[in-house]
Amino acid sequence: MRPDTVLDQIFEKVDRIPNFPETAQRALxxxxDEEVDFRELEKVVRHDAAITANFLKLVNSAAFGLPRKVNTLLQAFSLLGINQIKFVLIASCLGQYLKEPIKGYNLSPQDIWMHSMACGLMAETLAHRAGLHRPENLYTAALLHDIGKIVLGLYVxxxxxxxxxxxxxxxxxxxxxxEWLVLGADHAIVGAELLRRWEFPREVYFAVRAHHDESLMLQTHLAALTALANALVNLMGIGAGVDTFAYHLPEGLLEAAKVTEKDLYPAIVETFEKAEALKATLFA
Ligand SMILES: [Fe+2]
Ligand SMILES: [Fe+2]
Known part of the structure; x- marks a missing residue:
C-alpha cells in the first residue's frame, strides 16, 4: 500500500533510528513525582548500561557544578535537583542519535550535540534567571528540538x-x-512526528514543531522558551550549521517565554561557560 503523506514516505524509509530508550521514559x-524515591529511580536507570555511563560522565562535568566527583547514580541523584536529574537523563540518551555527520546541514555529530546541549542549558538558565517555574517537559523539548534533522539526514x-x-x-x-522546496517537509515537523511516535506528551512535540514557526512559537510557554533558547544559541554560533541565521523571530517572543531583556546577556554568558565546560569534559 502506498503511504499517503510526505511524512509517511519519510518514515517508511527511516528504519535506522533507535527508539527512545524505554529506561529513560520510565525514569522520566x-x-x-517530586518525592521520587532515588533508590527506585536508580534501579530503573542502571538497567541501561549506556545511559548510566553517560549519566556519570556528564554529571561530573563542571557544567553541573557538583561539589565533588560522584561515582554512582545514587550519589549523583542526592546532589542534583529533580530538574538537573531530568536534564542529565535526557542528555545521556542523546549521543546515540548523533553518531554520524548530517551532511546537508553541514553539521558534525559534535556540532549538533553541542547545539542541543547548549539549547538545553540555555533554556534552564533563562528559566532560572527569570525565576520561572520550569515547564514539565522543558529539557525534553530543548534537548531534542532538532532531532528531525537526523531523520531528514538519513532519509535524503x-x-x-x-x-x-x-x-x-x-x-x-x-x-x-x-527544506520544503527540496525535501517536501521540514526538520521541525519531522522531529515532532518522531517524538509523537516515541509517545512523548503532546506539549513536547508541539514545542518542537513550533521552534521555527513565528506564530506557533508564541502559543505556549514551553514552545516560546524552547524557540528563544534555540535562537540565542544560534546567535552564539554554537553548533552552527547552514541554517543558523536563516530564520525570523516574532515580536512578543520574550513575553511569551516570560523572560525579560535583562535576563538575556547573563544567560548567554552563563550558557557559554557551561557549554565550554561540557566540551572540555566530552571532547577533550
Ligand atoms: Fe531547528
Ligand atoms: Fe536548533
Whole structure:
C-alpha cells in the first residue's frame, strides 16, 4: 500500500533510528513525582548500561557544578535537583542519535550535540534567571528540538546538498522554506512526528514543531522558551550549521517565554561557560 503523506514516505524509509530508550521514559515518569524515591529511580536507570555511563560522565562535568566527583547514580541523584536529574537523563540518551555527520546541514555529530546541549542549558538558565517555574517537559523539548534533522539526514542524504545550493541561490528564503522546496517537509515537523511516535506528551512535540514557526512559537510557554533558547544559541554560533541565521523571530517572543531583556546577556554568558565546560569534559 502506498503511504499517503510526505511524512509517511519519510518514515517508511527511516528504519535506522533507535527508539527512545524505554529506561529513560520510565525514569522520566518516576521523576514526575517530586518525592521520587532515588533508590527506585536508580534501579530503573542502571538497567541501561549506556545511559548510566553517560549519566556519570556528564554529571561530573563542571557544567553541573557538583561539589565533588560522584561515582554512582545514587550519589549523583542526592546532589542534583529533580530538574538537573531530568536534564542529565535526557542528555545521556542523546549521543546515540548523533553518531554520524548530517551532511546537508553541514553539521558534525559534535556540532549538533553541542547545539542541543547548549539549547538545553540555555533554556534552564533563562528559566532560572527569570525565576520561572520550569515547564514539565522543558529539557525534553530543548534537548531534542532538532532531532528531525537526523531523520531528514538519513532519509535524503544526497538530496540534502541541494539545500545549501537552494539557500545560496535564494537568500530571501528561510531555511524552513528551503527544506520544503527540496525535501517536501521540514526538520521541525519531522522531529515532532518522531517524538509523537516515541509517545512523548503532546506539549513536547508541539514545542518542537513550533521552534521555527513565528506564530506557533508564541502559543505556549514551553514552545516560546524552547524557540528563544534555540535562537540565542544560534546567535552564539554554537553548533552552527547552514541554517543558523536563516530564520525570523516574532515580536512578543520574550513575553511569551516570560523572560525579560535583562535576563538575556547573563544567560548567554552563563550558557557559554557551561557549554565550554561540557566540551572540555566530552571532547577533550
Ligand atoms: Fe531547528
Ligand atoms: Fe536548533
Amino acid at each position: 515518569r518516576l521523576l514526575q 542524504e544526497g538530496e540534502l546538498e541541494k539545500l545549501e545550493e537552494t539557500l545560496e541561490k535564494n537568500p530571501e528564503l528561510t531555511f524552513m522554506q528551503a
